[in-house]
Amino acid sequence: MLVRAIMRCLVTGAAGFVGSHLSERLVALGHDVIGVDRFSDYYPRSYKDANLATLVVGPNFRLEERDLATYDIPELLDGCEIVFHQAAQAGVRASWGKTFESYLQDNVLATQRLLEAARGHRTVRKVVYASSSSVYGDTNDLPMRETSATHPHSPYGVTKLAAEHLCELYRRNFGLPTVSLRYFTVYGPRQRPDMAFHKFIEATLDGKTIPVFGDGEQTRDFTFIADIVAANVNAAFSTAEGVFNVGGGSRVTLNEVLKVMGDLAGTVRIDRRPNEAGDVTHTWADVSAAQRAFGYAPRVSLRDGLALQVAWHKARRS
Numbered sequence: 001m002l003v004r005a006i007m008r009c010l011v012t013g014a015a016g017f018v019g020s021h022l023s024e025r026l027v028a029l030g031h032d033v034i035g036v037d038r039f040s041d042y043y044p045r046s047y048k049d050a051n052l053a054t055l056v057v058g059p060n061f062r063l064e065e066r067d068l069a070t071y072d073i074p075e076l077l078d079g080c081e082i083v084f085h086q087a088a089q090a091g092v093r094a095s096w097g098k099t100f101e102s103y104l105q106d107n108v109l110a111t112q113r114l115l116e117a118a119r120g121h122r123t124v125r126k127v128v129y130a131s132s133s134s135v136y137g138d139t140n141d142l143p144m145r146e147t148s149a150t151h152p153h154s155p156y157g158v159t160k161l162a163a164e165h166l167c168e169l170y171r172r173n174f175g176l177p178t179v180s181l182r183y184f185t186v187y188g189p190r191q192r193p194d195m196a197f198h199k200f201i202e203a204t205l206d207g208k209t210i211p212v213f214g215d216g217e218q219t220r221d222f223t224f225i226a227d228i229v230a231a232n233v234n235a236a237f238s239t240a241e242g243v244f245n246v247g248g249g250s251r252v253t254l255n256e257v258l259k260v261m262g263d264l265a266g267t268v269r270i271d272r273r274p275n276e277a278g279d280v281t282h283t284w285a286d287v288s289a290a291q292r293a294f295g296y297a298p299r300v301s302l303r304d305g306l307a308l309q310v311a312w313h314k315a316r317r318s
Contacts, residue, residue, distance in 0.1 A: 008032045010080040013087030015048035025229045027060045038067040043193050068110035073117035082236045083127045092278045095156035107159035119174040126177040128236050133184040133283045135161040143286040146243050154278030179235045184247035184285045188225030189312035201313045209271040216255035219282045223248035224305035227298045240293040247285025249298035264310045
């Protein structure tokens, strides 16, 4: 086990949805955290500043505004033992066309540069990479297992799989311990404003219609943010290496989600639209490998998690 009383951790994408929650948890556990974020303009910076509000006033967190694709990364790693690589250019639908260059730079090049800096570094002991269920693509081979075929259905998925392969290459060729966690549809307080639940809840609270692509019978394995954070911490402070699914433990249709959302946030008004390029029909995670390797077990139900996210949206408004 790697657990110590106090460790120094590097969290990339620390101002984001997952990165800020993870940084707070590490600080709460007594660790020192260096947070790195380039503050891209993919969504307003005000969201990220709010995510960091409690972190930046504490003594165990330091923020570095840096771009991993260009900055001298070894300088950031000095004294760090665990690297949590959460930074990425997000968005399935936005990854087509001219914007693909930013996905290559932020998701592939930045990951390669980070791994190159970490291999052989005198203090780095493990890299935990935030991968995605998007690597599987549109498949009916369910539940998805780490041994399942990977056929990404979007350029975003291609870049996440490429970065995951890089982690495995550095692990196998240079002995750099890496863990890649394939996240399945993360939700909860601080969810990015471009993500579905965020849009749905805001529209419902405003009495507006919700755009739903397809018939709503597509299914997802929704994972609450606290479970994602627990998976990162458990994987980091264990001997686990390799690739693991991190899901929420249940497969739910979008129509079922909207019903729960209606119970929690008010009347849901739906605007049905055709499917969009890059969208997959189903996701469902087999998390047994993560359970065996580092004791992962999702603990937050969809209804309880959605209630917490709705409460966060209401608090922001007040």
